[in-house]
Amino acid sequence: MANKIMVSIECTSYNHENFIAEALDSMLMQRTNFTYEILIHDDASTDRTAKIIKSYEQKYPDIIKPIYQTENQYSKGVLVEEFNLERAKGKYLAVCEGDDYWTDPDKLQKQVDYMETHPQCSMCVHAAERVSAVTKKPVSVMRPSHKNKIFSVEEVIEGGGDLFATNSILYSREKISEMPDFYLNATVGDYPLVIWGALNGTLCYIDQNMSAYRVDVKGSWTSVQxxxxxxxxxxxxxxxxxxxxxxxxxxxxxxxxxxxxxxxxxxxxxxxxxxxxxxxxxxxxxxxxxxxxxxxxxxxxxx
Structure with a gap:
């Protein structure tokens, strides 16, 4: 029972050679009283991203579990998040893309502790910092409330896609087991995901800055779209x-x-x-x- 995986970390990556090591280090530094796994999906990166992931996989084979694509799936219209979702074993799923990172070594423990004592909660998020990939300096803070708060469905919808940082999300696999069509059909995953979370239970926000969300990343979804x-x-x-x-x-x-x-x-x-x-x-x-x-x-x- 002690080895049962509590959290599956979902990480999607593409051409993140300048960032992936920091992302993985921030996951590996987590201090927890439970077991977690790191599921990485590399979407046929053309730089050194896959090579860096492999070096971590060799060092932490029981934790880091990658998929290395030989053809880019996103360009084919495939929802790449599904590759990690289908193989996740954890009771909870945490999200951190390959160009972002966590800053608090107790982030997962704090979120899991909350979820375990609040069974009605389907998703837990927290404050985060926007950091420039160019200057490596903080740009702003994603802090939708100055205190811990339960966000309603209406507030999540009106808040838009940048209400919460994607890498602040931890959610219950039991409560959010199957993704609806509006998520599967969407061109971006975080906004419909948090709406789906709010629709399936309470969505809790912890007013602590525990991660960094990069902006100005060349070739990222946001910079392209x-x-x-x-x-x-x-x-x-x-x-x-x-x-x-x-x-x-x-x-x-x-x-x-x-x-x-x-x-x-x-x-x-x-x-x-x-x-x-x-x-x-x-x-x-x-x-x-x-x-x-x-x-x-x-x-x-x-x-």
């Missing part, structure tokens, strides 16, 4: 389609917040396009009065 207005617009259209799927899936229980979230996203795209007159139309003007406008508008129009 939202590097200009047209790509950002396409991305938000795909998000809107995902939200429509969630709306139908939940029998329109969250129609109000979904409609408001879609309108807000359109509002920020218009701002980014400098279409100020259109932002003054009915349905958009309300967002000028929101406190978040002053905190987020400059970041959004300069992405």
């Amino acid at each position: 939202v590097s200009d207005v047209a790509k950002k617009q396409k991305h938000l259209q795909e998000v809107a389609e995902m939200l429509d799927e969630i709306n139908a899936f939940t029998n329109y229980k969250y129609n109000c917040v979904i409609s408001r979230t879609k309108n807000r996203d359109r509002f920020y795209i218009l701002l980014k396009q400098m279409k100020i007159k259109e932002t003054m139309k009915r349905g958009y003007r309300q967002f000028y009065m929101k406190p978040e406008f002053f905190k987020r508008v400059f970041k959004r129009i300069t992405i």
Whole structure:
């Protein structure tokens, strides 16, 4: 029983040779009273990423369990996260992509302790720091609350994809056993994942900074997809389609917040396009009065 795996760490990687060692070291430094495994999926990296992973695999064969693709699966439209999900043995699953890392050696223990004493909880997240991959310096903090908090489904939907850092997520495999179509069809995995978590139990936020989320990573999903207005617009259209799927899936229980979230996203795209007159139309003007406008508008129009 002592060797039973409590946490499976899901790590996807592609051309992360400058980051993967730090990511793996941050996982291996975890101080726990339970056993965990590190599941790595390398999507046919063309740099030294696979070689670095192999060196860690040789050193920690009982912990590090990689898959080395010979052909890139993401470019074929395959949901690469599924490769790790299908083989996970842990009661809980933690997420950390190959270009991110954890900063607190007790992160997993703190989250598991909470989950074990709160059986209604389906997902546990925490604060994180955004760190520039270029300067290696902190850029901002992802801290949606200044105290521990249970986030409602409505707050998670309205919070958007950057409400929580992906590498802060730990969730129950029992409560989130099968992924719905709106997750499988989505172009990005973290936003629909946290919504699905909130729909299947309570989503707990721990107000402690325990990980670093890299930004400005060359070739990353974000840098490729939202590097200009047209790509950002396409991305938000795909998000809107995902939200429509969630709306139908939940029998329109969250129609109000979904409609408001879609309108807000359109509002920020218009701002980014400098279409100020259109932002003054009915349905958009309300967002000028929101406190978040002053905190987020400059970041959004300069992405």
